[in-house]
Amino acid sequence: GQNIDQPTEMTATEGAIVQINCTYQTSGFNGLFWYQQHAGEAPTFLSYNVLDGLEEKGRFSSFLSRSKGYSYLLLKELQMKDSASYLCAVKDSNYQLIWGAGTKLIIKP
Amino acid sequence: NAGVTQTPKFRVLKTGQSMTLLCAQDMNHEYMYWYRQDPGMGLRLIHYSVGEGTTAKGEVPDGYNVSRLKKQNFLLGLESAAPSQTSVYFCASREDRVTGELFFGEGSRLTVL
Numbered sequence: 001g002q003n004i005d006q007p008t009e010m011t012a013t014e015g016a017i018v019q020i021n022c023t024y025q026t027s028g029f030n031g032l033f034w035y036q037q038h039a040g041e042a043p044t045f046l047s048y049n050v051l052d053g054l055e056e057k058g059r060f061s062s063f064l065s066r067s068k069g070y071s072y073l074l075l076k077e078l079q080m081k082d083s084a085s086y087l088c089a090v091k092d093s094n095y096q097l098i099w100g101a102g103t104k105l106i107i108k109p
Numbered sequence: 110n111a112g113v114t115q116t117p118k119f120r121v122l123k124t125g126q127s128m129t130l131l132c133a134q135d136m137n138h139e140y141m142y143w144y145r146q147d148p149g150m151g152l153r154l155i156h157y158s159v160g161e162g163t164t165a166k167g168e169v170p171d172g173y174n175v176s177r178l179k180k181q182n183f184l185l186g187l188e189s190a191a192p193s194q195t196s197v198y199f200c201a202s203r204e205d206r207v208t209g210e211l212f213f214g215e216g217s218r219l220t221v222l
Contacts, residue, residue, distance in 0.1 A: 004151065008149075030207070033210065033211075035211075040216075041215070041216070042199060042213035042214060042215050042216055043152075043199070043211075043213050044213070045210045045211070045212075048210060087151070087152070089151075089152075095206040095207060096154065096167075097152075097154075097211070098151075099151030099152040099153075100151050101149055101150055101151045102151065
């Protein structure tokens with residue numbers, strides 16, 4: 001079967017750094033997405049990794065290791081508005097997206 | 110720039126009633142998708158379309174039907190609603206299946222009593 005694992009919930013402090021992990025077991029791999037979803041809203045695109053390594057985009061970075069079936073999303077200088085769920089999704093051999101259940105990130109002042 | 114628009118945003122149905130959710134996108138995307146999102150679970154694919162006039166089953170298609178008569182519209186139908194179909198439904202589209210990111214509509218919250 002296909003499986004995406006993420007922690008259910010994480011808590012961090014405003015101004016700090018947090019790392020959200022995602023491990024996957026899928027039939028093939030054609031890329032990994034991270035999406036942000038605020039409560040009651042639609043998911044919005046954050047990052048896309050298809051090759052190993054780190055992709056940096058402002059305060060957000062995403063890392064991929066295909067050999068380990070592992071990715072993480074790194075959020076720096078946390079702000080209250082970063083309180084949201086973060087969804088990891090892997091594109092399988094048929095280019096279909098397999099979604100994790102999401103990680104709810106709570107930011108405390 | 111509307112992007113992906115879903116209607117209605119909220120709906121309450123009684124068991125056995127039927128309804129249609131409409132998704133419209135103005136980005137000329139070929140690929141369109143219907144997902145449902147339930148607490149504690151990842152987004153699950155109901156049906157999808159790879160172009161005008163085409164539809165295909167996803168992970169959880171039972172109890173739903175779809176149509177894509179026009180490229181910009183993707184309709185999701187519930188013929189006889191059941192309480193298990195209480196969920197938030199998201200429509201999404203993308204330009205191509207290889208590199209394109211998904212663009213989501215705002216979601217439609219459906220409650221079946």
